[in-house]
Amino acid sequence: PEPFEWLVPGLRLELITGLIKTLPKNIRRQVVPAADWAAKAAATLPETPQGNLLTTVAKALQSLSGAIVTAEDFDPLRLPDHLRMTYRVMGSTGKNMGTDKNLEKLQRGLAAKSRDAVAEVAERVTSPLERDGLTSWDFAELPRTVDAQHGGNTVRAYPALVVTNPGTVRQEVNIRLMATEADQKREHPLGTRALVIAAVPSPAKYVQEHLTAQEKLILTQSPYPNLSALITDAIAASVDSVLFSMREDGMIFQKAEFETLRDRVQGAIMDNIFDAVSQTARILSAARDATKAMASANPMTYLAVLTQEKAHLEQLLQPNFMSNAGLARLPRILIYVRAITMRIQRMLEDAGRDRAATVELDQALNLFEAAGGKIPLAPHSPASQVRVRWMIEEFRVSLFAQSLGTAEPVSLQRIKKALG
Template sequence: MLGLAYRFEPGAEDDGVSVVLPLALLPQIRDAGFDWQVPGLRDELITGLLRALPKAIRRHVVPAADWAGKFSEQLADEGPEKHFGLPGRSLKEALARLIQPLANQPVSASDFDDERVPGHLRMNFRAVDERGRVAGSDRDLATLQQRLSDRSRQSVAQSIARPGSPGGGRERRPDAAAVAAASARGPIAQDGLTDWTFGDLPDVLDTKVAGGVVRGYPAIVDRGSTVSVRLEATADAAASATRDGVLRLVLLNVPSPASYVQNHLTSAEKLALAASPYQNVAALIEDARTAVVRGLIDEGAPSGVIRTEAEFRRVRDAVNATLVDSLFTCVSLVARILTKSRDVERGIKSQNSLALLGPLNDIRSQLGGLIRPGFISTTGVERLAHLPRYLDGMLERLKTLANEPGKDRTRMTEYERMAKAFEDAGGTIPPAADASATLVEVRWLLEEYRVSVFAQRLGTAQPVSPQRIMKALAAR
């Protein structure tokens, strides 16, 4: 059970009701049900929400205080005391369902203007450390979790390491031998590792703190020239970190054929690579090696999250056996890509009409989103194979641009509508390092959509349409 605190001080940041969250439990709390407030303030909150509706809807539920009492009674079985922390309708969704037949028009949760609702009626979230000291508070749980992510991760690790044996808490996997081995070795956190010398990693370690279960997720963390073993606060964070940590360990334990590959490139390939956005050819080949190894790991272990030494050794040996040939293939492909990118740059420069400035800037922006320092490893070998077609699409567009500026403008409007929806959903090109899998998928759907709009004859790698893009964004 979570504690509550109340402060009556109008104007204070935490005026009203606060949920008190132990720092170690903070990452595990979901923002579900808290928007319903406590029963004693719910009528006042509903009143505030009704007054925050657009006038066309609000006029059907006046006086707001009277309607608030009626709605509160109707929603008595849906309050947070029934489903705190569980998936369920938000208060605004529930209210919208009741108001819609009265207003005789569509009403949704987005119609309520939160800025017009008194601040003290929104639940506040207060994180406290093991001594009860306030670590931070915020009306937005996700913001608080993000701001205190480092401290909460440390609190999770300390909570699990503190009780019982030196190895800390209890493993949640059926194989208890691994956690026993971890306990015998001592604390799970280790630094400066260059090989898998820490035994098998349990999936989860947990212990009881403040009446709740603090769950820690062991992870291998990439430190550049070494890796560390750490406890992450969430399973997703541990999986993401371990994917990068395993990649680093394989790179450290498989001899690099970069020099051999560079020495055996053709003259044309050397010329193409010399004009890349990378600092030098060696940096480009190293980035290609990272991309190739990532791809080979994903083939051998689709999740990329390896947790046993035996599995690591197997994948490492498989990578070592095919790395040279795979790296040659990748570097040759990159040379083709860079050659086509220069053709696109020349095509842009050859156009000198001010009327074409808009589409030319659009093509230049598309090119910059694809070809940039680090693009090989961030794109990945699987998607890299599609870049020549994307570049051919730009060249096709440049050929018809001067003769069909009106058609291009219409097509560009079609594309920009989808690009705006992607941007509104939080997407960027290139994607942010922590972008969701859905946003990354849509980022590449947009490239395919460009081909379908501007260079249809080239074909797309998968069916793509505005409907598919919007459906993907809605499912994120």
């Protein structure tokens, strides 16, 4: 949507004027009258502006006026309708398939119809590729793309292994032709993982039988509904660790690659799962310590921090946190949980120091949210958001539990830079 947010050149001056009028009063009074400052800002823009509209206008106003203006200070939803682009999707017969001011919302709403339409066109030029109920990788290769001509245009489909009804007894793997490469990249690694799990003897029973009584007791406090679900997620995380070490994007399309993946998983899965379960037991033990530390603090005096850290602990220990975070990150999650206990202890010693650090943490969280991120991460979040989400955890350690050490240099400035 970014290029469309600039509207047409004839409305751009009115658009910038309207945006200035949405600024908070303390900023707006430094750039009045709005029309004059809009004209000054517009004069600094190239004939064909590129990039984010709000960021570019904010930088122009700040440079011209000296006022501190950021993209987050504008409120585009307050603009009149004619200054916000309207998107309309037309079907091949001219029928209006949908209209909205929000392009991404429109795309999400029509995603299934888009996929079906692309698949229908693509299957005209290739032997039927879509299949249901795969139990093994029984084909030589899945093409990365399928091109077809339609109405003078090239329509490109993106084949992928897609898991339906994940996590249920009715789960199955199907071959589907996706409408976009992003859809393919989102679904295909999950489908590949499911076929690997189907191809490798399950170690779940052996693992359960060889856990210590203490481990079994601690693991009952996990966010998983039962021990079987926890081990199932550890198996998924183990497959992912091998898959993404083979291919950074997790995209394999040839049978030979799949067989290599299967063999590597089979060789590493037992050690990986025992390590994951052991790490999880330590994490849950640390979580119990964090809960005790929070219970020891006066809830009336420290209500804000205790509420924040209780939510923080829940964010770290979401269902399926092993496969969502990845095996390699489990040792850091242990550090993040221990940092909660340390923060509470240090807060009781010096509440003023904690308040100062909280201001910096809140700034980082606000930047992340303004960039579209949220914690816990939404499924299939962009890689940049995933990176910053974990940078924020390291930032918490640097603010509240420095002695635990961070995995990388981290600061508010580095988080800003990572968010672009």
